[in-house]
Amino acid sequence: MSAQHLTHTQADRRSPRIAIVGGGLGGLVCARVLQRHGRTVTVYEREPSSEARSQGGTLDIHAGTGQQALQAAGLFDAFSALARPEGQEIRMLDHTATVVRRFLPEGEADRPEIDRGQLRGLLLDSLAPGTVRWGAGVDSVAPLDDGTCRVHFTGGATDDFDLVIGADGAWSRVRSALSAARPRYTGVTFVESSFDDCDTHHPEIARLVGHGSMAAKGSRKTLTAQRNSNGHIRVYSAFRAPEDWHTALDLTDGAAVRAHLLGRYDGWDESLLALLRDNDGGFVHRPLYALPVPHTWDHVPGVTLLGDAAHLMPPLGVGANLALLDGAELARVLVTEPTLDSAVRAYEDVMLPRSAEHAKACGEGLNRLITVDDAQEVLFPDLEGMRSS
Known part of the structure; x- marks a missing residue:
């Protein structure tokens, strides 16, 4: 043997x-x-x-x-x-960029x-x-x-x-x-983009995001941004859509993806739309799956x-x-x-x-x-529960 x-x-x-x-x-x-x-x-x-x-x-x-x-x-x-x-700080906004809740590191x-x-x-x-x-x-x-x-x-x-x-x-x-x-596809798609050296080159974005993360929420979609090291900020456009939502869209065409996203977030505050309009580089499609x-x-x-x-x-x-x-x-x-x-x-x-x-x-x-129904509550009713899950 x-x-x-x-x-x-x-x-x-x-x-x-x-x-x-x-x-x-x-x-x-x-x-x-x-x-x-x-x-x-x-x-x-x-x-x-x-x-x-x-x-x-x-x-x-x-x-x-x-x-x-x-x-x-x-x-x-x-x-x-x-x-x-300091990255534990979380800012919660609505689509008008009004701060709804804010969490700071404790102890x-x-x-x-x-x-x-x-x-x-x-x-x-x-x-x-x-x-x-x-x-x-x-x-x-x-x-x-x-x-x-x-x-x-x-x-x-x-x-x-x-x-x-x-x-x-x-x-x-x-x-x-x-x-x-x-x-299985969860029904939610993320589209990722990013900003480099925000404190120097994108100070408005840096102030909007703060030291940690920012999430702005509307019906069936959110915009979130996370500060990484060295002033790098990653942005995630998250929305409910069919798995094949991008069939008619060339995901390698940054201008086309940007235009599509700006259309999805039409009516949101300009400070939030800047997260989609002014990013460095292109976009990465990240559909969410779960077992x-x-x-x-x-x-x-x-x-x-x-x-x-x-x-x-x-x-x-x-x-x-x-x-x-x-x-x-x-x-x-x-x-x-x-x-x-x-x-x-x-x-x-x-x-x-x-x-x-x-x-x-x-x-x-x-x-x-990311609400399933347009009639659902669009703020953050139980964020602390989510953070401790």
């Missing part, structure tokens, strides 16, 4: 072969915690390098989830040195902001050299009868592992080994999921925090439970109901933030 085909019991008597598919936040923190405890792990990432694409906007890292995971990873002090406590930094790219870089730098195999796409995985799992890589190669952790996001290739569920709630599966030895692969939900400040917590908790039980299988069962018994609760709250929060 080859080393790759040891029985599950035999595998637990030696250092198990663990593969993490996906180099996002959850997978990387899982790898970091495992390595802190002397375990060997390999992360397989489809992208060719860490600089292959922008990592997105800013994240508020919560004390009871994301911060807890960073403490387990031994990276909390390094995170705190980069984080922006110690509970949910400081950090750019996703900065946090990912912090995690990558903490790993042993060679941990991440860049350009290693995974097409599928197949659980084997002996409790191990075979990974089918892009290009035809295969390899067997004692445990495969699917941390490969919304369109996970690992998920199909456990579940037939696919992400069914609850998303569960029957336990299968040799494979599990974390983060968006397990519980994709609307982006209301919860997903990244749960991915970090998933990764840290899975790593913890992998080094404390007597067998891999008992560890994965213990992890799934906690993670699945927790994620279902948060996904339900995020779905309800999205419906409050």
Whole structure:
């Protein structure tokens, strides 16, 4: 019998072969915690390098989830040195640019902001050299009868592992080994744009957004803006529309997209329309998808999921925090439970109901933030509840 085909019991008597598919936040923190405890792990990432694409906007890292995971990873002090406590400020406006509500940080930094790219870089730098195999796409995985799992890589190669952790996001290739569920369109689309060095070049936008985030709300649509590091501001036009709303629109034509958005927000205050009119560069289409709630599966030895692969939900400040917590908790039980299988069962018994609760709250929060019906309340009746979900 080859080393790759040891029985599950035999595998637990030696250092198990663990593969993490996906180099996002959850997978990387899982790898970091495992390595802190002397375990060997390999992360397989489809992208060719860490600089292959922008990592997105800013994240508020919560004390009871994301911060807890960073403490387990031994990276909390390094995170705190980069984080922006002032970024917790939120301004809520109506479509006339009248401030409806304003939230300010209270006491110690509970949910400081950090750019996703900065946090990912912090995690990558903490790993042993060679941990991440860049350009290693995974097409599928197949659980084997002996409790191990075979990974089918892009290009035809295969390899067997004692445990495969699917941390490969919304369109996970690992998920199909456990579940037939696919992400569904939520009915809400985001169109992203941005401003560079706002404090110098766009002072009016900088004042409108403030130190953290701004959201202006109308019926069936919002305009939100988030301050990132170095004066960079990302803007999201969010509205309800059919999934194919852009069929007659060339999304690569910035002028055409701008004209379309200005039409959608016709009648809004000019200070808000400037978020659409004066941005630097083009627009990025980001339709929102979510997995069914609850998303569960029957336990299968040799494979599990974390983060968006397990519980994709609307982006209301919860997903990244749960991915970090998933990764840290899975790593913890992998080094404390007597067998891999008992560890994965213990992890799934906690993670699945927790994620279902948060996904339900995020779905309800999205419906409050971007109303389904024109007759619904257009202000912010329960924002604090959404922020704590």
